[in-house]
Amino acid sequence: MIGSLETEILRFLSEPSDDKFEPLALTVFEHQRRKNPVYASYCEFLGTPQRIASWKDIPGVPQQAFKHAELRSFPIEQTRAEFRTSGTTGEGYGKHFFQSLRLYETAVQRCWDFFQLPRHNFVALLQHPDDAPFSSLCRMGGFLTDFQRECFFITRNGCLEIDRLKDRLSDREKPLTLFGTALAFLNLMEQAPNLRVELPPGSIAMETGGFKGSGRDVAKRELYDRLCGQFGITTDSLWNEYGMTELSSQFYSYGLNRPHRAPPWMKFLIIDPNTNEEAPSGERGLLRIFDLANLWSVLAIQTQDLAIAQADGGFLLRGRDPGALPRGCSRAMDELLQLVRG
C-alpha cells in the first residue's frame, strides 16, 4: 500500500494534473491518520471526521509540533533520514523523519524543472551534506549538484572558503547558479567587500532562509541591491526559495515584491488568525501549506508566517515585524528564553 502511494505521488510529481490533487491528498491524509498515531491523536482532538470532502479540511499540524513530537507515518525502525530545524527560537529543534528520500529528491528536482531554474555551474554557499547530515537545505544542494564536493563553499566548521570562491567566480565562460542562505550571502559581502564580478548572462542567485536567529537583519531590498552590485546581475535574476525543514517541497519567487508560487503538488490556504478559518480573499493571514511530497510525516503544516493570496495563485509573504509588537514592560518569554540560552 505505502509503496504504491509513494509511486502514485512520484507519478504526480512527474505528470501533475490538477484534478488528481484532491483525491491523492485525501488518500495521503487517510493513510497518515492511520499510520501516524500522533497525527491521529491530533485529528481526534480536533474532532476531524474520518472522511472529509476537501483537501482544505485536512488539519494542518502547527509547525512547532515537530519540536514536541515525532510525526512519523511509518514504523520507527524504517527511518532512513532525519532533518532538523535550526533551533534558533530557543526551544530545541524540530525533527522531520523520512522512510525514504526518493520523494524529497524528486520534489526538489521537479520543482527546479517546473520553475525552469538553471542547475549549471552550481555554487552552493552551503556545507556539503556529508558535513551537515541533518540539514535539509544542504541535502537539497546535494541533490542539485550530484553531491560534488567542489560545488560547496562552506567548510564543515562553517567557514566560507573565500579564496576558492573567488577563483570559481572568476570563471566568466558559463552562467553560474549561486545558491545559499541570505546570511551566507551577507557574510560573503562582509568578508569580501571589494569583490565585484560580472556574472555571465543567464546566471542567477538563489537565497533562502532569512536571518532567523542570527541577531541581524537586512531589508530584502537592501540585500538585493548589494547582490546586484556585487555580482553584476539584475534584480530579476535574484530568486528566493521559501521552504522549511518540516516540508519536502518549496515555493519560489524572483525579484522584489513578486509572489511566491508553488509547484502543482503543493497548495496553500490563508487562515485568518482571529477566527482560524480561511481568510477572505485579499486579506492577510497565516499560511497553511499542503505538500503531497510530505508523505512520511504530515501533508498539511500550519506555519506562523503571514501572507496574502494573489490572483495568480501565488502568495506574497507579509512576515511578522517583531518591532511592531507592543511588548511593553511585560517580558515576552520567548525573548527571554533566547537571552537565557545565549
Next chain:
Amino acid sequence: MNSCSLFEVDGQMKLADRIGAVASAAADYPWLGDLTAENILRWIKLELGDLLREGEPPEPPEYGRQHCLAQPLSPILHVVSGNTPHAALQSLIRGIIVGAKNRIKLPQGGLPEVDEFALRLPPALRPELAVQLDPSWARDAEAVVVYGSDETVREFSQRLLPTQRLLAHGHRISFGLIRGSYDQMVVDGAARDVFVFDQLGCLSPQFYYVAGDSEGFASLLAKHLGELCLAGPATRRGYEIAAALRGCREEWKFRAATEPGVVVWESTGTLDWVVIHDPGSAPAANPLHRTIFVKPMPSELESAVAPIRPQISTIGLHPVNLESVRQAIRLGAQRVCRIGQMQNPPLTWHHDGWPTLASLVRYVDIEGMG
C-alpha cells in the same frame, strides 16, 4: 525615611498647589490608584520626610550633623511604551510632585490618555509631549525614565552621559503562587489579575504555580476569565498579535492532544483568552493578551524560576503569610501581594525596587549653617 525637605523651585508652582492639581486631574482616573491630596502627602512624607515645611521656616532641615535639601532632577524625560497609559501617567505624576519640568516621548501610536490627562493640569504643570524625540530632550534631561523593551532601554542608556540619571523599567515578569486551599474569591482575583490591561502590564501574571490540583484550578480560572471577558471582550487583534496568539494556541492544542497533563481552555471563535495547563515546571513562552499558564508547584521552585530571576517583578501569593513571603523574596520578588491585587500596587510601592520620588531628586547637603 530621612528628614530631607523638598524646597520650592524658582518659577514652579508650590508643592501644595502641585498636589492639589494632581489630585484633581487624577480624580477621573480611578485605575491610577487613590491619588487624593492626603495620600500624596503621606507618600511624600514617607519618601522625602517633612515636606509640608516647604520654605517655612527658611532654613533647611537638619540631617544628621548637616542640613539637607531635596531638589528635583529637572527636566525629566519620560520615554513611555505603548502598552498601557498607566506607567506613563504614574511617571508623569511623580515628576510633577517632585517639582520637575516634564517631557514625555510617546510611542508611535500615541497615548490619548496622556494627552487628556495633561489637559486637566494647570498650564504650568503640563508636560511637553512628542512622538518624535527631540535630541535636545535627551541631552538636557537630568533624569531619564524609560519604559519598554530591553532594546529600548539599551538604546537610551547609550545616549546618556554618566551624570544623567537613568531609571530603566525594562522587561519584567510577574507570576502567582497558589500554595494552599483556595476559594472562588482567589480564583476570581487570579482571573482579574490576568484580565486587567489585557495582561500587558509589568505586574500582569504570566503563569500561576499551584500546589495540589493544578488542573482543577486551571479549569476554574478558565471559567472566571471567560466570564470577565464576556463582559469586556478584547477588540479584534492586529494581524501580528493575532498570529502570535493563534500560533501559541494551536501549538498547545497539539500538545494537549499528544501529551498527558496538557489541557487548553479557550474562548470560542475569538482570541479573547486562553488558559493552558502545562505540567512542565519551566516558564513557557507567553504571547500575553490574556494567555495564562497554570503549572503544578515544582518541588524545586527556586531552580524552576532561576532563569527569569533578574526579570521578576511581582509575585502574587495565596495565602500571604510569613512562610510564603519569605519564599517569594528568596525567588527574587520586588513586590509581593495577594492574588487579586497584583495590578493594584499602593501609591507608595517601590517600582522595580526603587523609591519612586526619592529617585527623582538630588540631595543637597549643607554644612556650616547655624
